[in-house]
Amino acid sequence: MSRYLRHLPPLETLIVFEAVVRCGSFTRAATELFVTQSAVSKQIRTLEDSLKVALFERRPRGIELTAAGTKLYAEVSTQLEALLRTVTNLRAGRNGNTITVACTHAVAQYWLFPRLVEFSRNHPGITVNIHAGNDIGETSVAEHDFGILYGGGQWTSLAATPLFPEVVYPVCSRTLLVPEVHTVEELSQLPLIQLDASAWNCLDWRDWFHHFEFDYTPPAGATTFNQVTLALNAVLQGMGIGLGWEFMVHELVDKGELARVGPFAFTTGQADYLVHARHKSLSAAAECFRDWLVQSVAHQ
Secondary structure, eight states, X not given: OOHHHHHSOOHHHHHHHHHHHHHTSHHHXXXXXXXXXXXXXXXHHHHHHHHTSOOEEEXXXXXXXXXXXXXXXXXXXXXXXXXXXXXXXXXXXXXXXXEEEEEOHHHIIIIIHHHHHHHHHHOTXXXXXXXXXXXXXHHHHTTSSEEEEEESSOOTTEEEEEEEEEEEEEEEETTSOOOOOOSHHHHHTSOBOEEOOTTSSOOOHHHHHHHTXXXXXXXXXXXXXXXXXXXXHHHHTTSOBEEEEHHHHHHHHHHTSEEEOSXXXXXXXXXXXXXXXXXXXXXXXXHHHHHHHHHHHHTO
């Protein structure tokens, strides 16, 4: 018998375990997996019996991971995600003419996708797959042909080419009536859409005002979103004034859908970079994509 079959619990129990932790309850996990709650409970019991350790503490208001459960989840979630990416690539028919690019949702939607349309027209024999997520970093990017990472350009394991600098300024919908703004103090009194960036590396209004040496505290009950794309959608709907990253909003400003508010712009010194693992040689298709993308940026 294989050592994996002999020593590892059934894969299905690990998949159910990951779903329970991520969903936060047996009931929500059952809904996601299209099974009954009792089926989920049975799988978790099977896993705990196999490991001979409790993974959850059952509380009156829900469940909590034990120390063993926390340790297992850190490993299981990482390995299942890696396995999913591999299977997805295989199903997509990965070959020398297929490349993958990892980037954030905002970069994928507002910057990369329009360029991919043109690239595909010019290079129909090369397929580019986008892996969008806001938790990408130096380690996860290395699993793809390329990544677009935000930062200072210094990554030990990655070669980096700058694509566009970070420039941030206030914007609002053309339909929103706002007074003329001359100072950041005046701006701070207007309805600002808040961005909760506590879980990731991103500016919020407090950071932005701090650059202009103004101490800003969001008012209680202010409209708040935890994603840049959601905040921008709120701006487009006329809900208030939001922070606009130039790579996302400049075309909307040029089209007249958005308007800049005030004469302020914060160039942070950070940028987004096209990166790839230093130790991996690029395929001919990957080199073609890299050269085309860098050249398209240079000609903007």
